[in-house]
Amino acid sequence: MIRVRLLVLSIASVLVVIGCGEHRLPEGDAHDGDLAAGRLIFERKCARCHSSRGDGKTAVAGRFPYANLIDGVWRSDGSAETIEKQIRQGHDPMPSFQGKLTDEQIRQTVVYVRELTDPKGGPKR
Numbered sequence: 001m002i003r004v005r006l007l008v009l010s011i012a013s014v015l016v017v018i019g020c021g022e023h024r025l026p027e028g029d030a031h032d033g034d035l036a037a038g039r040l041i042f043e044r045k046c047a048r049c050h051s052s053r054g055d056g057k058t059a060v061a062g063r064f065p066y067a068n069l070i071d072g073v074w075r076s077d078g079s080a081e082t083i084e085k086q087i088r089q090g091h092d093p094m095p096s097f098q099g100k101l102t103d104e105q106i107r108q109t110v111v112y113v114r115e116l117t118d119p120k121g122g123p124k125r
């Protein structure tokens with residue numbers, strides 16, 4: 001009987017430790033990590049067309065109004081889903097990044113683009 005109680009106790013304490021481990025890392029940290037990774041990817045893969053600021057005022061993309069990602073004007077609706085779709089599929093003249101970026105990298109890029117386009121952190125759609 002004591003053994004069973006001990007077993008239950010140790011399982012419970014393991015669960016508590018796992019639970020605390022998750023809480024030790026506030027959500028903000030993971031988000032900040034995604035932002036930093038996303039910024040790097042954006043600089044390397046997107047900024048030559050969209051500029052580091054995201055305003056799209058570059059020789060390559062300057063005449064495409066929707067290349068401006070920070071004016072609040074979208075061809076799509078500016079949601080995380082459509083941004084991800086655009087990255088995966090591209091849209092002439094923007095190349096497709098499917099297979100060139102991993103799913104994780106695409107997710108991080110979306111996090112960064114969303115931050116770039118809505119730095120006030122408005123309601124996330």
Ligand code: HEC
Pocket residue numbers: 041042045046047048049050060061064065066067069073074075076077078082083086087091092093094095097109113
């Ligand atoms: C070769 C130049 C080029 C590269 C590289 C490029 N883009 Fe684009 N992108 C464009 C142009 C031009 C448009 C506007 C054309 C369109 O989709 O109507 C655009 C549109 C977009 C849109 C859609 C905006 C809207 O109004 O819906 C998103 C989101 C976007 N790009 C994100 C990215 C991200 C993120 C990367 C990097 C992974 C990237 N782009 C790389 C040229 C580029």
